[in-house]
Amino acid sequence: MLDYKVRRVVESDRVDILEMARRTWGGHDYMPAQLHGWMRSRKCRLVGIEVKDHLVGMANLHLIDLGKTGWMEGLRVHPKYRKKGLARVLTQALVNEGIEAGVERLRYTTDSSNSASISLAHGIGMNVKTKMGVFWKGSLKRVKRGGVREPPVPVRPASARALLKEAGTLFSDRLIVHDWKAYDFSAEGIAQVVKQSEVYIGRKEGKIDSVTFGTERVEGGEGGWSITIYAESQQAFLQAVYSQILLAKEKVSPFVMGIYPMQFRDILLEQRWIPKWTQDFAILLFEKDMRPR
Ligand SMILES: CC(C)(COP(=O)(O)OP(=O)(O)OC[C@H]1O[C@@H](n2cnc3c(N)ncnc32)[C@H](O)[C@@H]1OP(=O)(O)O)[C@@H](O)C(=O)NCCC(=O)NCCS
Known part of the structure:
Protein backbone atom coordinates (compact mmCIF):
# COMPACT_ATOMS: atom_id res chain seq x y z
CA MET A 1 0.00 0.00 0.00
CA LEU A 2 1.44 3.35 -1.08
CA ASP A 3 2.05 5.81 1.75
CA TYR A 4 0.86 9.22 0.53
CA LYS A 5 -0.38 12.54 1.84
CA VAL A 6 -2.94 14.83 0.19
CA ARG A 7 -2.21 18.52 0.79
CA ARG A 8 -2.26 21.95 -0.79
CA VAL A 9 0.48 22.68 -3.34
CA VAL A 10 3.10 25.18 -2.16
CA GLU A 11 5.79 27.24 -3.92
CA SER A 12 8.56 24.73 -3.11
CA ASP A 13 6.69 22.02 -5.09
CA ARG A 14 7.45 23.81 -8.34
CA VAL A 15 10.46 21.65 -9.26
CA ASP A 16 8.49 18.42 -8.81
CA ILE A 17 5.55 19.83 -10.79
CA LEU A 18 7.71 20.92 -13.71
CA GLU A 19 9.28 17.48 -13.76
CA MET A 20 5.80 15.93 -14.09
CA ALA A 21 4.97 18.33 -16.93
CA ARG A 22 8.23 17.53 -18.69
CA ARG A 23 7.17 13.89 -18.74
CA THR A 24 3.64 14.59 -19.99
CA TRP A 25 2.55 14.57 -23.66
CA GLY A 26 6.12 14.37 -24.88
CA GLY A 27 6.98 17.67 -23.15
CA HIS A 28 4.13 19.53 -24.94
CA ASP A 29 2.27 20.19 -21.70
CA TYR A 30 0.46 23.57 -21.48
CA MET A 31 0.50 23.43 -17.67
CA PRO A 32 3.88 25.16 -16.92
CA ALA A 33 2.61 28.25 -18.74
CA GLN A 34 -0.38 28.37 -16.37
CA LEU A 35 1.26 27.30 -13.11
CA HIS A 36 2.48 30.70 -11.97
CA GLY A 37 -0.97 32.24 -12.38
CA TRP A 38 -2.69 29.30 -10.67
CA MET A 39 -0.35 29.51 -7.68
CA ARG A 40 -0.95 33.21 -7.19
CA SER A 41 -4.69 33.28 -7.82
CA ARG A 42 -7.13 33.33 -4.93
CA LYS A 43 -9.61 31.64 -7.24
CA CYS A 44 -7.44 28.52 -7.54
CA ARG A 45 -7.24 25.60 -5.15
CA LEU A 46 -4.22 23.50 -6.07
CA VAL A 47 -4.19 20.07 -4.48
CA GLY A 48 -1.19 17.74 -4.49
CA ILE A 49 -0.15 14.24 -3.45
CA GLU A 50 3.12 13.79 -1.66
CA VAL A 51 5.09 10.55 -1.54
CA LYS A 52 8.51 10.32 0.12
CA ASP A 53 8.87 14.12 0.39
CA HIS A 54 8.11 14.69 -3.30
CA LEU A 55 4.98 15.90 -5.03
CA VAL A 56 3.96 13.10 -7.42
CA GLY A 57 0.51 14.31 -8.40
CA MET A 58 -1.52 17.50 -8.62
CA ALA A 59 -4.78 19.00 -9.80
CA ASN A 60 -6.36 22.45 -9.74
CA LEU A 61 -9.88 23.59 -8.96
CA HIS A 62 -10.38 27.00 -10.55
CA LEU A 63 -13.41 28.95 -9.33
CA ILE A 64 -14.97 30.75 -12.30
CA ASP A 65 -18.37 32.23 -13.25
CA LEU A 66 -18.33 34.29 -10.03
CA GLY A 67 -17.64 31.13 -8.03
CA LYS A 68 -20.58 29.17 -9.48
CA THR A 69 -18.38 26.77 -11.48
CA GLY A 70 -15.49 24.72 -10.17
CA TRP A 71 -13.29 24.20 -13.24
CA MET A 72 -11.12 21.08 -12.85
CA GLU A 73 -7.79 21.26 -14.66
CA GLY A 74 -4.13 20.30 -14.64
CA LEU A 75 -4.56 16.75 -13.35
CA ARG A 76 -1.13 15.14 -13.49
CA VAL A 77 0.43 12.05 -11.91
CA HIS A 78 4.13 11.33 -12.24
CA PRO A 79 4.60 8.37 -14.65
CA LYS A 80 6.31 6.32 -11.93
CA TYR A 81 3.21 6.54 -9.75
CA ARG A 82 0.49 6.01 -12.34
CA LYS A 83 -2.19 3.29 -12.18
CA LYS A 84 -2.13 3.22 -8.41
CA GLY A 85 -5.35 5.13 -7.88
CA LEU A 86 -3.71 8.52 -7.19
CA ALA A 87 -5.65 10.42 -9.89
CA ARG A 88 -8.84 9.06 -8.36
CA VAL A 89 -7.74 10.42 -4.96
CA LEU A 90 -6.93 13.83 -6.50
CA THR A 91 -10.24 13.94 -8.35
CA GLN A 92 -12.15 13.24 -5.14
CA ALA A 93 -10.07 15.93 -3.40
CA LEU A 94 -11.24 18.45 -6.03
CA VAL A 95 -14.86 17.38 -5.45
CA ASN A 96 -14.35 18.05 -1.73
CA GLU A 97 -12.83 21.47 -2.50
CA GLY A 98 -15.86 22.21 -4.70
CA ILE A 99 -18.26 21.31 -1.88
CA GLU A 100 -16.31 23.49 0.54
CA ALA A 101 -16.33 26.41 -1.92
CA GLY A 102 -20.10 25.97 -2.48
CA VAL A 103 -19.91 25.63 -6.29
CA GLU A 104 -23.09 24.86 -8.25
CA ARG A 105 -21.31 22.57 -10.70
CA LEU A 106 -17.99 21.00 -11.52
CA ARG A 107 -16.77 20.96 -15.09
CA TYR A 108 -13.82 19.81 -17.07
CA THR A 109 -12.75 19.03 -20.59
CA THR A 110 -10.66 16.16 -21.80
CA ASP A 111 -9.93 14.58 -25.14
CA SER A 112 -12.04 11.66 -26.23
CA SER A 113 -9.05 9.29 -26.35
CA ASN A 114 -8.09 9.87 -22.69
CA SER A 115 -9.74 6.78 -21.18
CA ALA A 116 -8.26 7.43 -17.73
CA SER A 117 -9.80 10.90 -17.64
CA ILE A 118 -13.16 9.63 -18.88
CA SER A 119 -13.20 6.87 -16.28
CA LEU A 120 -12.34 9.42 -13.56
CA ALA A 121 -15.20 11.70 -14.68
CA HIS A 122 -17.73 8.86 -14.61
CA GLY A 123 -16.33 7.80 -11.23
CA ILE A 124 -17.54 11.04 -9.64
CA GLY A 125 -20.88 11.03 -11.46
CA MET A 126 -20.09 13.48 -14.25
CA ASN A 127 -21.94 13.47 -17.57
CA VAL A 128 -20.91 14.66 -21.03
CA LYS A 129 -22.49 18.04 -21.67
CA THR A 130 -21.07 18.71 -25.09
CA LYS A 131 -18.62 17.34 -27.65
CA MET A 132 -16.53 19.40 -30.11
CA GLY A 133 -13.99 18.43 -32.75
C1 LIG B 1 -4.54 10.62 -16.51
C2 LIG B 1 -3.65 10.40 -15.26
C3 LIG B 1 -3.81 11.62 -14.37
C4 LIG B 1 -4.17 9.15 -14.54
O1 LIG B 1 -3.43 9.01 -13.35
P1 LIG B 1 -3.38 7.64 -12.53
O2 LIG B 1 -2.97 7.94 -11.14
O3 LIG B 1 -2.60 6.66 -13.29
O4 LIG B 1 -4.92 7.18 -12.53
P2 LIG B 1 -5.59 6.17 -11.52
O5 LIG B 1 -4.63 5.10 -11.14
O6 LIG B 1 -6.25 6.92 -10.39
O7 LIG B 1 -6.68 5.52 -12.42
C5 LIG B 1 -7.92 6.17 -12.69
C6 LIG B 1 -8.69 5.38 -13.69
O8 LIG B 1 -8.12 5.55 -14.98
C7 LIG B 1 -7.76 4.27 -15.52
N1 LIG B 1 -6.47 4.46 -16.20
C8 LIG B 1 -5.33 4.96 -15.68
N2 LIG B 1 -4.39 5.03 -16.64
C9 LIG B 1 -4.96 4.54 -17.77
C10 LIG B 1 -4.51 4.35 -19.09
N3 LIG B 1 -3.25 4.68 -19.46
N4 LIG B 1 -5.36 3.84 -20.00
C11 LIG B 1 -6.62 3.52 -19.66
N5 LIG B 1 -7.12 3.68 -18.42
C12 LIG B 1 -6.29 4.18 -17.49
C13 LIG B 1 -7.63 3.35 -14.34
O9 LIG B 1 -7.83 2.02 -14.73
C14 LIG B 1 -8.71 3.88 -13.44
O10 LIG B 1 -10.00 3.44 -13.91
P3 LIG B 1 -10.81 2.28 -13.18
O11 LIG B 1 -10.81 2.62 -11.72
O12 LIG B 1 -12.14 2.36 -13.86
O13 LIG B 1 -10.02 1.05 -13.47
C15 LIG B 1 -2.16 10.20 -15.62
O14 LIG B 1 -2.09 9.13 -16.54
C16 LIG B 1 -1.51 11.43 -16.23
O15 LIG B 1 -0.95 12.27 -15.53
N6 LIG B 1 -1.59 11.53 -17.58
C17 LIG B 1 -1.05 12.67 -18.30
C18 LIG B 1 -1.89 13.92 -18.09
C19 LIG B 1 -3.38 13.72 -18.33
O16 LIG B 1 -3.82 13.05 -19.26
N7 LIG B 1 -4.22 14.36 -17.46
C20 LIG B 1 -5.67 14.24 -17.50
C21 LIG B 1 -6.28 15.12 -18.52
S1 LIG B 1 -6.07 16.82 -18.21
Missing part, protein backbone atom coordinates in the same frame (compact mmCIF):
# COMPACT_ATOMS: atom_id res chain seq x y z
CA VAL A 134 -10.36 19.50 -32.42
CA PHE A 135 -7.31 19.55 -34.69
CA TRP A 136 -3.69 20.59 -34.48
CA LYS A 137 -1.74 21.69 -37.53
CA GLY A 138 1.94 22.60 -37.63
CA SER A 139 3.96 23.36 -40.82
CA LEU A 140 1.45 26.01 -41.80
CA LYS A 141 3.54 27.13 -44.76
CA ARG A 142 2.41 24.03 -46.60
CA VAL A 143 -1.29 24.82 -46.23
CA LYS A 144 -2.28 26.28 -49.60
CA ARG A 145 -5.59 27.65 -50.68
CA GLY A 146 -6.90 30.43 -52.93
CA GLY A 147 -7.71 33.74 -51.27
CA VAL A 148 -10.47 33.97 -48.74
CA ARG A 149 -13.03 36.20 -50.40
CA GLU A 150 -14.82 37.64 -47.40
CA PRO A 151 -12.54 37.11 -44.41
CA PRO A 152 -14.09 37.44 -40.98
CA VAL A 153 -13.02 40.69 -39.38
CA PRO A 154 -11.72 41.34 -35.86
CA VAL A 155 -14.08 43.26 -33.61
CA ARG A 156 -13.37 45.32 -30.53
CA PRO A 157 -14.32 43.83 -27.12
CA ALA A 158 -16.86 46.59 -26.56
CA SER A 159 -18.87 45.57 -29.64
CA ALA A 160 -18.10 41.83 -29.43
CA ARG A 161 -20.62 41.23 -26.65
CA ALA A 162 -23.57 42.64 -28.58
CA LEU A 163 -22.49 40.89 -31.78
CA LEU A 164 -22.26 37.53 -30.00
CA LYS A 165 -25.80 37.93 -28.73
CA GLU A 166 -26.90 38.74 -32.30
CA ALA A 167 -25.23 35.49 -33.42
CA GLY A 168 -26.90 33.46 -30.62
CA THR A 169 -28.28 30.74 -32.94
CA LEU A 170 -24.72 29.58 -33.74
CA PHE A 171 -24.33 28.49 -30.11
CA SER A 172 -27.02 25.83 -30.09
CA ASP A 173 -26.00 24.24 -26.81
CA ARG A 174 -25.70 27.66 -25.11
CA LEU A 175 -22.00 27.17 -24.48
CA ILE A 176 -18.77 28.54 -25.89
CA VAL A 177 -15.89 26.07 -25.83
CA HIS A 178 -12.57 27.79 -26.40
CA ASP A 179 -8.98 26.83 -25.67
CA TRP A 180 -10.17 23.75 -23.71
CA LYS A 181 -12.41 25.83 -21.46
CA ALA A 182 -16.18 26.22 -21.52
CA TYR A 183 -18.15 29.40 -20.97
CA ASP A 184 -21.91 29.69 -20.62
CA PHE A 185 -23.60 31.66 -23.35
CA SER A 186 -24.68 34.22 -20.76
CA ALA A 187 -23.65 37.85 -20.17
CA GLU A 188 -21.02 36.65 -17.64
CA GLY A 189 -19.63 33.84 -19.81
CA ILE A 190 -19.50 36.05 -22.90
CA ALA A 191 -17.69 38.77 -20.93
CA GLN A 192 -15.09 36.22 -19.82
CA VAL A 193 -14.39 34.73 -23.23
CA VAL A 194 -14.22 38.19 -24.81
CA LYS A 195 -11.70 39.25 -22.16
CA GLN A 196 -9.50 36.26 -22.91
CA SER A 197 -9.60 36.15 -26.70
CA GLU A 198 -9.78 38.06 -29.94
CA VAL A 199 -13.15 37.81 -31.66
CA TYR A 200 -13.64 37.66 -35.46
CA ILE A 201 -17.02 38.02 -37.13
CA GLY A 202 -17.87 36.68 -40.59
CA ARG A 203 -20.91 37.96 -42.49
CA LYS A 204 -22.96 37.03 -45.50
CA GLU A 205 -25.33 39.60 -46.91
CA GLY A 206 -25.02 41.53 -43.67
CA LYS A 207 -25.98 38.59 -41.44
CA ILE A 208 -23.39 37.09 -39.07
CA ASP A 209 -22.47 33.63 -40.37
CA SER A 210 -19.39 32.83 -38.29
CA VAL A 211 -17.80 33.72 -34.98
CA THR A 212 -14.16 32.85 -34.26
CA PHE A 213 -12.30 33.16 -30.98
CA GLY A 214 -8.49 33.30 -31.07
CA THR A 215 -5.90 33.15 -28.28
CA GLU A 216 -2.19 32.52 -27.99
CA ARG A 217 -1.60 29.05 -26.56
CA VAL A 218 1.71 27.87 -25.15
CA GLU A 219 2.42 24.14 -25.41
CA GLY A 220 5.85 22.80 -24.50
CA GLY A 221 7.36 26.31 -24.64
CA GLU A 222 5.94 27.03 -28.13
CA GLY A 223 3.32 29.73 -28.57
CA GLY A 224 0.73 28.63 -31.12
CA TRP A 225 -2.62 30.06 -32.19
CA SER A 226 -5.68 28.53 -30.55
CA ILE A 227 -9.01 29.10 -32.29
CA THR A 228 -12.63 28.07 -31.98
CA ILE A 229 -14.97 28.52 -34.91
CA TYR A 230 -18.77 28.53 -34.77
CA ALA A 231 -20.45 28.88 -38.15
CA GLU A 232 -23.76 28.85 -39.94
CA SER A 233 -22.66 26.83 -42.98
CA GLN A 234 -19.74 24.78 -44.31
CA GLN A 235 -18.72 27.66 -46.54
CA ALA A 236 -18.67 30.15 -43.67
CA PHE A 237 -16.72 27.63 -41.59
CA LEU A 238 -14.05 27.14 -44.26
CA GLN A 239 -13.73 30.90 -44.82
CA ALA A 240 -13.02 31.27 -41.11
CA VAL A 241 -10.56 28.33 -41.01
CA TYR A 242 -8.49 29.62 -43.92
CA SER A 243 -8.49 33.22 -42.77
CA GLN A 244 -7.24 32.09 -39.34
CA ILE A 245 -4.50 30.02 -40.94
CA LEU A 246 -3.42 33.08 -42.90
CA LEU A 247 -3.43 35.06 -39.69
CA ALA A 248 -1.40 32.40 -37.87
CA LYS A 249 1.13 32.48 -40.72
CA GLU A 250 1.38 36.25 -40.35
CA LYS A 251 1.95 35.80 -36.63
CA VAL A 252 4.60 33.18 -37.50
CA SER A 253 2.83 30.76 -35.17
CA PRO A 254 4.34 27.28 -35.21
CA PHE A 255 0.90 25.63 -34.99
CA VAL A 256 -2.83 26.18 -35.00
CA MET A 257 -5.11 24.31 -32.63
CA GLY A 258 -8.70 24.53 -33.77
CA ILE A 259 -11.95 23.60 -32.03
CA TYR A 260 -15.17 23.30 -34.02
CA PRO A 261 -18.74 21.96 -33.82
CA MET A 262 -18.99 18.31 -34.85
CA GLN A 263 -21.17 19.07 -37.90
CA PHE A 264 -18.07 20.48 -39.64
CA ARG A 265 -15.93 17.39 -39.12
CA ASP A 266 -16.55 15.89 -42.57
CA ILE A 267 -15.79 19.08 -44.51
CA LEU A 268 -12.68 19.69 -42.42
CA LEU A 269 -11.38 16.18 -43.01
CA GLU A 270 -11.75 16.74 -46.77
CA GLN A 271 -8.97 19.36 -46.49
CA ARG A 272 -5.79 17.58 -47.55
CA TRP A 273 -3.58 19.16 -44.92
CA ILE A 274 -5.55 17.92 -41.91
CA PRO A 275 -3.39 15.38 -40.05
CA LYS A 276 -5.01 11.95 -40.20
CA TRP A 277 -4.50 11.37 -36.48
CA THR A 278 -6.94 14.16 -35.61
CA GLN A 279 -9.79 12.33 -37.37
CA ASP A 280 -11.26 10.76 -34.27
CA PHE A 281 -10.10 13.44 -31.88
CA ALA A 282 -12.73 15.36 -29.92
CA ILE A 283 -13.08 17.41 -26.77
CA LEU A 284 -15.59 16.22 -24.21
CA LEU A 285 -17.00 18.67 -21.69
CA PHE A 286 -18.00 16.86 -18.50
CA GLU A 287 -20.25 18.35 -15.86
CA LYS A 288 -21.45 17.40 -12.40
CA ASP A 289 -24.37 19.20 -10.80
CA MET A 290 -23.43 20.07 -7.23
CA ARG A 291 -26.62 21.84 -6.15
CA PRO A 292 -28.28 20.22 -3.15
CA ARG A 293 -31.44 18.35 -4.11
